[in-house]
Amino acid sequence: xxxxxRRRKRIAVFMAFGTKGDVHPVxxxxxAFACDQRExxxxxxxxxxxEDLSSHLAAxxxxxxxxxxxxxxxVSGDEENQDEIDSFARKKKMxxxxxxxxxxxxxxxxYGDGLSLKGDFVVIxxxxxxxxxxxxxxxxxxxxxxxxxxxxxxPSSFERRFIExxxxxxxxxxxxxxxxxxxxxxxxxxxxxxxxxxxxxxSEDLRLSALPFTDPVTDVPSWHDRFPSPLLLxxxxxxxxxxxxxxxxxxxxxxxWFPPAQWQFSCSKCRESYLSASLGHPRVAQELCSGxxxxxxxxxxxxxxxxxxxxxxxxxxxxxxxxxxxxxxxLQSVSxxxxxxxxxxxxxxxxxxxxxxxxAAQTSTSKQDGSDxxxxxxxxxxxxxxxxxxxxxxxxxxxxxxxxGSGSTSAALRAGLPQVICPFMLDxxxxxxxxSWLGVAPEPLKRSQLLPDTNDASSIAEAAQALSxxxxxxxxxxxxxxxxxxxxRISHENGIGKAVKILNERxxx
Numbered sequence: 001x002x003x004x005x006r007r008r009k010r011i012a013v014f015m016a017f018g019t020k021g022d023v024h025p026v027x028x029x030x031x032a033f034a035c036d037q038r039e040x041x042x043x044x045x046x047x048x049x050x051e052d053l054s055s056h057l058a059a060x061x062x063x064x065x066x067x068x069x070x071x072x073x074x075v076s077g078d079e080e081n082q083d084e085i086d087s088f089a090r091k092k093k094m095x096x097x098x099x100x101x102x103x104x105x106x107x108x109x110x111y112g113d114g115l116s117l118k119g120d121f122v123v124i125x126x127x128x129x130x131x132x133x134x135x136x137x138x139x140x141x142x143x144x145x146x147x148x149x150x151x152x153x154x155p156s157s158f159e160r161r162f163i164e165x166x167x168x169x170x171x172x173x174x175x176x177x178x179x180x181x182x183x184x185x186x187x188x189x190x191x192x193x194x195x196x197x198x199x200x201x202x203s204e205d206l207r208l209s210a211l212p213f214t215d216p217v218t219d220v221p222s223w224h225d226r227f228p229s230p231l232l233l234x235x236x237x238x239x240x241x242x243x244x245x246x247x248x249x250x251x252x253x254x255x256x257w258f259p260p261a262q263w264q265f266s267c268s269k270c271r272e273s274y275l276s277a278s279l280g281h282p283r284v285a286q287e288l289c290s291g292x293x294x295x296x297x298x299x300x301x302x303x304x305x306x307x308x309x310x311x312x313x314x315x316x317x318x319x320x321x322x323x324x325x326x327x328x329x330x331l332q333s334v335s336x337x338x339x340x341x342x343x344x345x346x347x348x349x350x351x352x353x354x355x356x357x358x359x360a361a362q363t364s365t366s367k368q369d370g371s372d373x374x375x376x377x378x379x380x381x382x383x384x385x386x387x388x389x390x391x392x393x394x395x396x397x398x399x400x401x402x403x404x405g406s407g408s409t410s411a412a413l414r415a416g417l418p419q420v421i422c423p424f425m426l427d428x429x430x431x432x433x434x435x436s437w438l439g440v441a442p443e444p445l446k447r448s449q450l451l452p453d454t455n456d457a458s459s460i461a462e463a464a465q466a467l468s469x470x471x472x473x474x475x476x477x478x479x480x481x482x483x484x485x486x487x488x489r490i491s492h493e494n495g496i497g498k499a500v501k502i503l504n505e506r507x508x509x
Contacts, residue, residue, distance in 0.1 A: 012033060014043065014123045021408070072314060073095065133193075168220060265387065311345040344384065391411060416486070
């Protein structure tokens with residue numbers, strides 16, 4: 001990141017933190033922008049856990065900049081033990097402090113000692129609010145880009161306390177002219193920036209005013225210098241999400257941001273085979289490598305209906321999967337009762353992999369097909385610890401059972417696939433309810449109906465019954481027809497292309 005010799009070019013910094021579903025869509029937007037704007041130096045700042053993106057981004061002229069903090073930090077041990085809760089809170093605070101310092105260091109290296117140029121900007125997702133203050137520090141515009149509706153809301157007491165403690169700033173925001181930052185922006189997504197947590201960091205570490213839009217010396221609002229309403233790009237479809245009139249006018253709904261398929265292969269040989277097959281190479285007869293052709297055979301079996309996809313992404317690493325054995329027994333019970341087959345993706349969660357290996361060792365009918373895949377329950381469950389593109393996999397499946405992440409939800413919508421959703425946190429509850437309301441999924445499952453905490457027969461039977469009923473609802477004609485209808489509606493959209501166009505028109509020019 002030696003910028004001094006290249007500073008004639010503008011700088012675009014994309015900063016995205018969180019899990020794969022939080023980061024990959026923004027990374028796809030970053031790559032598309034870099035291809036469109038070759039005269040810019042483009043950077044993606046994200047967790048080192050997403051290092052698999054680095055080679056893909058390098059091919060698109062994007063510099064990958066790793067930050068050592070973990071994408072998620074799960075509570076371990078007894079959640080009701082106050083000592084462990086306090087210890088977790090201290091650890092979280094320490095990691096946050098180190099994370100922010102790394103972000104400061106990274107931006108110093110990117111910008112060096114030079115001044116910002118017209119056309120420089122920073123793009124952040126909702127888990128990279130550091131970027132807002134760092135953009136302010138370097139005097140460049142900050143754009144928000146997110147593949148889901150803002151996943152947090154202000155506490156019920158926030159506005160009352162804001163009025164009591166910051167009456168002048170409240171008046172400044174309420175009386176904002178059209179197109180300028182206003183109270184609507186604060187309520188929609190900016191409110192965390194006005195909390196003590198961010199204020200202390202801004203004033204002590206960055207030497208900025210503790211509160212945005214105020215003078216660093218007097219703390220009085222900048223009446224003479226009204227800031228524009230921040231540009232916010234949403235990576236979802238208006239066919240799926242209603243956009244209410246009370247949203248700030250600077251919000252643009254672009255369409256879903258789907259990462260390139262080649263980014264989503266855990267096996268490099270599968271990636272090469274897929275790309276060759278998609279280009280019509282005459283010597284390539286299959287879309288996966290020979291080492292993973294068993295997955296293709298399971299999906300394309302003529303003896304059974306297509307399997308049902310099951311994937312919970314990072315839910316395990318977040319601490320929600322307490323008993324992987326119980327989860328597997330629920331799937332086994334459903335496969336026995338309804339003759340469904342499942343293709344289960346682990347999301348790289350090691351305890352689930354261990355549970356699969358233990359069941360395989362105890363069952364004579366199980367088959368170890370490779371280091372990253374196992375066939376269980378008389379070939380009714382194919383377990384895969386790697387990854388393949390959803391746009392390749394989902395058209396080969398009957399339905400998708402997932403956690404309601406924006407990536408899984410959008411991929412199932414694009415494939416016209418009925419969904420069964422069990423949400424756990426943040427925007428997942430929104431997507432689960434929204435899919436049910438749209439008619440492409442039944443009512444969301446409760447956590448215990450997919451991931452019971454105990455392995456006793458009663459808990460397994462109760463969960464299996466609920467899951468079986470949800471699957472049955474998802475597979476009725478009306479739901480399948482509705483899923484196909486929405487897939488057709490969004491098929492013409494180019495979400496990333498629209499977002500790049502807006503960046504060019506609103507930020508670069």
